Amino acid sequence: MSKKAKMYAISSVVFFTAVLFVVSIFYTEQSVMKYKEDLEKESVRTSSFVLNSFLYSFEKRVSDILLKEDLSISRLDELNQKFLQFCSFVIWMDLAGNVVKDLGKLPADDLYNDLLVQTVLYEDYGTFLTDLYPLGEGLQIRTATILQSSEGEDLVFVSGTMLPKEFFSQIERLTQRKVFFVSKAGEIFGEGFAVDKDVLKKASESHSPEIHLTADGKLLTVIPIFDFQEWNLKGFIINCLQIEPFKRSIFRLQLIDFFLFLVSSISLVVGILVAARKGARGLRFLPLFSFPLFLTVLYIFIFQIPGTMQREYANYVESTAKVLSDWGNTYLENRRFEDVKKLMNVQVMLSHNGRIVLSTFRGGLSQTLENWKSKYEIGNVEVGQVHVNKVRYTYWKMTSGERTFIALKEETPLVNSAAKVRLLGMIVVAVFVMFLWVLSFAIKNAERPRFLRATLIGYIFLAPALIHLIWWAVGPVAFSMILAFQRWNVVDPAKPFVGLDNFRELFRDKLFWNAMKNTALFSLQVPISMFFSLLVAIAVNRPTRSMALLRTVYYLPVVTAGVSTTIVWRWIFNRDFGLLNYILGIFGVPKIPWLTSPNTALIAIMLLSIWQSLGSQMVIFLAGLQSIPQAFYEAASIDGANRFQRFSKITLPLLKPTTMFVFITSVIGSFQVFTPVYVLTQGGPLRSTDVVFYHIWEAAWIELRMGYAAAQSWMLFLVLLVLTYFQFKLFGKESWQQYF
Known part of the structure; x- marks a missing residue:
């Protein structure tokens, strides 16, 4: 490996690690600061509570x-x-x-x-x-x-x-923030200062806390205070937090990151030098020398940033516990439980002798509490964690005689923020692995600059397609795997990990297996459509202009919009004035309720699918027929073989690879049928046409249960995988080897 190649490799490592360092530094500050601001809106609610x-x-x-x-x-x-x-x-x-x-x-x-x-x-x-x-x-x-x-x-x-003069000092002691009051007219009460009027106006209009970072490093949280009717504005409670100590703690983390990246980049450079000296054998040691950088990325995105968020949340929990310990009894004595929910943005429960007598949870969620885990106590307040319908909550529990008051705060914002950071970490790890592979490839072929240049140019041209494939195929597939193990609802920010619960529900879901049965019955049309497609392909396999026109006519259903043709077929299948019943009536057949009877609805969709798939299957079979050498047919004719013998002994065996391709792709397509069902029957009547793909769509976009829909999708994938395996076995190795 030449000195020039070594310099290129080392420069690329330095550049790559520098980019990673800048990304981590920027993202650490941005993500943690954003979470800090969001959490500050919750923390300052204690001021209005007091x-x-x-x-x-x-x-x-x-x-x-x-x-x-x-x-x-x-x-x-x-x-x-x-x-x-x-x-x-x-x-x-x-x-x-x-x-x-x-x-x-x-x-x-x-x-x-x-x-x-x-x-x-x-x-x-x-x-x-x-x-x-x-x-x-x-x-x-x-x-x-x-x-x-x-x-x-x-x-x-x-x-x-x-109001006692020590009011503000008491809040400051509990919340570790400077607190003062600004009236609607702008008068300041407490040791405060003037606040930007635009911030005050925004808070009054939104009826919720607003965050403002001043030029001198103060993080102001403005809480609007309204009258007893929650209508007329009285003023604002201002919480002032000096942000510099927090930024210094972030800077210390960034210094640690810098040291880790420096050590990692030096290790990787040493790995390059070792690989350059030992040649191809040295490449085996490159992953070992790159391991420190891998660990650094994991530490920052999986542990450091989420850990910082967790510490900030723990401070909020502790501060809230102190406030409840000092002032929570006021609400207990006055039975103002709903006010706690409104002021602290929490759910509240009250139990008497262990029996829940009040709960602000919707529905029966209060009956799903499980996995109580006490952590510590502050005064008369017990702090811990509990799961409500699989969602993690922080709870503050106060007991007074036979009554127990519990305030519960959903941890979803913390969980989601940490999940976003960890997801970015996984992406960074994937990019790092790709970089390591490219680096190894470049070192291995360092003595072949032309080959490297040609490879680089080739991948530059492939880049748009690769990016498109990763973004729209690989990414969604990986994301659906994550969804399958979560209760993911579009309208609910809480997306708890539920393990195999979605799959357990799937095996108990009779409607899903009814849809699977309907899909299997629908797939019986595949051999029928293949039979007619092969006949049409044989019929039009002639080099004449009329045959070219017929091929175009047969292929038209493929290029015509599926929804449009399905609407036309809905008219054809109409019981009273449909074209199909009119033709059958000529031969004395009574009117058939094609789309309104459970006995015929699926058959109607099968007929439509045969017509729609005829053209595409015909084209593939036609290509297979034209690839068979004419010499085989001429030799068979000389030997006295008739037309049927030539078809059975030459055409069918040599079409086996084509038949296998058409059969496998058609079965997969039949398990993904959606448009005819959606337009014609919506799964009815009596779920007789409720196929798997439509059932998945209902779970995702009607019930908004993306996690359960993802689990169904992966079950469909496993079924198709097994079917495809047996289809390969059925056709034999000689049928599919030519495709690989």
Whole structure:
């Protein structure tokens, strides 16, 4: 191997590893940062959770006093003294808005005409409404209700308190983020700063958290806060996370990657030098020297990036557990379980003595919980994992006496993000193996530059076809294999691994095996169509213009759109005015319900398929007939053989390879019949025409069960593989050897 060839090989290795390094560096930062932002939207929900905890706590303290005490007008002053222990103001009004009693520093705004009070007027007695009010001196919580005194008078009660100053510090302690509040008017509460108005507007319009990365490295998450009716905007809770520490941790990972790629590229260069010195024998050691690079790619895409995502998710789980430990009892005491679902974006369950009494899961999913696995506890909160209908969830469990409250968070976003990274890793490994093969080929033929140049040019011309084949054939086949072992639904983001469950269901599915039976019956038309095709091929095997015209006519069904011809045949098969029944009626045959009877529907589709396949089979048989030397027929004629003997002793034996090809491809095609069934019968009547391919289509695009449809597809492939094997055995080795 010349020095020039060595330099080319080493340069290609350096370039390839550099490209891999750049891809891994870029993808690590992009994928992890994207997941971090998505997870941040979930993490900051704890802020609104804690805020509502303050509101519910205040409301409960007020309601406990009002609903337990004897409410008479003469005792209002006594009640007010109890409220002033935790309220900044209390006011009692009649239904007209006249003040009956008040105490404390009343707000400057008109309390009676406030939306909170006006809404209470139309509620039942003892219904409490609570809301947040941004005021100049701080954030105020107000609770209002309407009650009836012991004297029979209706009274409107309104009380308020300022949100404690330690509110923001408590959230910051739990979430490890700077938190402050921005009112609708732009006032800032807490130690905050001005936020881009476009970000605030986007959050208010979407009614969901929004992410914004500032120029100075702050990751802001904006949560819109609405009133008690979820209609009028009150302001925004801003969570500020310094992103620099996170980026530094990513940079440390990238330094590790750089070191690994450097060592791997040096190892591969050493492998090239060894192969160059020892010649063809040295190529056996090249995979060994390339193994470090293989391990590096696997480490980055299979372990490092998904592991980083897992750690970020674990931090979110722990932070949520701390919040639930401190504030979850507020929701338990007030029985506000649905609010936990809304605020934390989780599913909730409540059990009493082990029996589920409340669940926000749809259908009967709460009955599919299995594989409970406790991990750790924070305060009174147990954290672990559980599977719900094969989908992995994180759970937070709190027990209070005989009641157990469970919040469950689906881990699908984490699983899907990690799966995308690992899929890219598999693609990178495939590219690396291909590069290694090309490198070995180049080193092996380094002394034949012309051959290498010609090979390179050849593959450049083949590249479009190879890319098309990999993208549209190899890729989908590999993907369908993955789908077959998952519960993959188009509309459900959760795609859990279910192992062999799809195949177990397949063996129990009577409808699938009914479709397989119908397909097998439909395949009986293949020998019939081959027989007529061979007769037509023999008939038109003459070098005349009229025969050329007939060949074109017979071949027309092949090039005509299948849906169009099938629609024409639907008219031909019509029971009342169809052409076929009209012709049969001439001979006294009664009208036959071709497409509406289970006894004849499949036969009708078989007749249509015979007509459609006649032209293509005829052309192949015609090519086989014309490849038989005429000298064989002339010799047989001289020996006195008649036409039948020439056909049976010469034509049929020499057509055996052609017959085998037509038979195998036609059987495979018959198992893939779809268009006639879809257009004419949709699998009916009574599933008499429900063939395998149509059944697969129904599972995929009607039921949207892609995983189950993939399992059916692989079962169909195995059936065809077995059939093809026996067909090869049937025709013998001499029939197919000439194709290889």
